Amino acid sequence: PQFKKQGPFAFMAAFAIALFLGLTVTGAMSALGDTVDPPRNYLNSHEHVMRQALLPTANAVMKSRPAHPYTAVVVAMFLCLVAGLFDHLRPSPMTRRFSYSVWLVLGLQMMIGLINIGLLAPVWMQLVHAAAADLLWLSVILMCASALAVGVKQVEIEHVPEAVLNGSNATIKDYVALTKPRVISLLLFTTLTSMFVAAKGWPGDSFLHGLWLLIATGTGLYAAAGSSNAINMVCERDLDVRMERTASRPTVTEKIHPRDALWFAFGLEAFSFGILWLSSNLLAATLALAGLVVYVIVYTLLLKRRTWSNIVIGGAAGAFPPLVGYAAAAGELNLLAWMLFALVFVWTPVHFWALAILIKDDYAKAGVPMLPVVKGDRYTVGQIIFYAIITVAFSLAPVMMGVGWIYGLAAVVLNVVLLRGCARLYQEIDRPRASSLFHYSMIYLALLFLAMAVDKAVLPEKVVAKAGVRESLT
Structure with missing residues (x-):
């Protein structure tokens, strides 16, 4: 019993x-x-x-x-x-x-x-x-x-009412909300574009095989990310109930029993691992699981409540999707794949701390030691600029590894706009400028990955080879 x-x-x-x-x-x-x-x-x-x-x-x-x-x-x-x-x-x-x-x-x-x-x-x-x-x-x-x-x-x-314990009236929409689809959208985009980068064009041996590979990999990545988000909601119910931004989550409104949310999360991860393994390879499935473990254990449970540097380390979870896509299409990880991982890793503080400035009052109310709460806005913007400069360096590194001029040109333009947004926020720290940088950072990353995918697909290999780096690195 x-x-x-x-x-x-x-x-x-x-x-x-x-x-x-x-x-x-x-x-x-x-x-x-x-x-x-x-x-x-x-x-x-x-x-x-x-x-x-x-x-x-x-x-x-x-x-x-x-x-x-x-x-x-x-x-x-x-x-x-x-x-x-x-x-x-x-x-x-x-x-x-x-x-x-x-x-x-x-x-x-x-x-x-x-x-x-x-x-x-x-x-x-x-x-x-x-x-x-x-x-x-x-x-x-x-x-x-x-x-x-x-x-x-x-x-x-x-603190779960008896009515919720005895039965749930949750809808499909509530379970979809558990997965945080808006958050996953960018993760999914970096996964799919990484597949085109790895395959140097359309992935797979044929059009239909490539289409199946894209659908299966995207579905598997969504399921893994959705699983980690559902577990996160269960573990952070005590924080979410104190924050206006998260007060409507189904685990807080008690539309979904926390144990049902966990069952749902475990089912999603089992499905994710299975479809990624069967459709592509064990490496892709293992990398998706690794992203879940880093997000739940390293970020949610170990770091988020303890240190303002939580997103610097725990943000690595969001850098796994490009590895999943690359491994699914190529069956291995090379230097360029790890460069994509590093790019997302160093970009994450820029993106997240711009958001943290906007919702710092929520974090302070919940007792979460995010950087703007602990160190203030001015220090946070300084850190944003520091990581933006590192992001620029990592975004230009693929050009030295044989990626062509299409990506290089796009990276230069996107980086100029990124640094300009950081400079504007440093000049005057207010909500409109922080919001502008936050939203642009998502566009920035999406367009970088899209530009690299197009570059790899459009430019012939002989042009790429002139970059001076052996094709084995790309």
């Missing part, structure tokens, strides 16, 4: 344990493969393992051998998510202690795994890896048991 009362948290605990057990199976198969057929050197070990796994004569051990490192990354991210949600929504001293233990041991285990690969998996290192896995297993079990124990406060259902 106690297990059933936990709703989605019981599912999270059971699924985390099941995933961990599956990971141990792939680990055992990988260790057996390393013992039977030891890798000969570090540089060729991965290629050797993959080649052996694809042979028609490969047995079950060899076929499953490459699965362990990839599975480990996915399971590690899910365990981080579970530990973070348990720590926040089941705030008992024991749960917090074991959640931190999971994070600590998980980080240690990942380091040991990397060292194991670097040392070519000697038997003694495999035993160390296995011992750390046992310690992690114990931490996960204790975390789940403490979080689901009788008497532990269930934060997500606090």
Whole structure:
């Protein structure tokens, strides 16, 4: 009965344990493969393992051998998510202690795994890896048991009326609102344009294949971002109710039960991971999951309530969509893909702090230490200018990597307007100028990505090659 009362948290605990057990199976198969057929050197070990796994004569051990490192990354991210949600929504001293233990041991285990690969998996290192896995297993079990124990406060259902607990009258529109579609629109645009950049034109092997790839990737990215936004609304109900801008969210107005919102979020992420994996590749699916984990754990739970630099670090979540699109179209990430990630990363403070100036009173009322609340408007504008200059540098870097004149010209024009908007705000800090910079920053990023997509599609490769950088970088 106690297990059933936990709703989605019981599912999270059971699924985390099941995933961990599956990971141990792939680990055992990988260790057996390393013992039977030891890798000969570090540089060729991965290629050797993959080649052996694809042979028609490969047995079950060899076929499953490459699965362990990839599975480990996915399971590690899910365990981080579970530990973070348990720590926040089941705030008992024991749960917090074991959640931190999971994070600590998980980080240690990942380091040991990397060292194991670097040392070519000697038997003694495999035993160390296995011992750390046992310690992690114990931490996960204790975390789940403490979080689901009788008497532990269930934060997500606090102050929810009985009528909402017994049934929901939510509409489809309310569930769509959980995903924050207006916020996702720009993320979706950077994802799709990154696919054109990666493919140097229309993605896919044919028109229909490319169309399916665009639709599936866009749908998968929307589902992942929508899932993270729904979890964010559950975790921040106490903040949203105190802010005018967020007071109409369905988790605040109690149109949607917080547990229903969590079920919805988990379903969206499962759908996202599945469609991205099936339509493109595991890398794209894993990157979308990574964006969710960074947004929920790093930004929402760890940084937002603690430091004004929350958006500087946590803003990395918004930089994952270009990686998802690039990986979906190209099957890999090269230097240009990471440059797109970096561009969005450094652009985010410019965009978000302009908004923060507009709604600083809301943040102050909720007790959220956003930069304008903590340091004031003048200091915030100085930081906006600082990150705008860095954004300009990163936006021009692709020109040195072989991107053509169409993008270069667009970047120069867009950057001039961006810096002018920052300068105007510095001269006089008022709402109209902050609002103008906030809205332009979205147009700026969208047009930059669009210009690069057009550049890659229109300019022939021989023109791009004249930039002096090998095509492998682009």
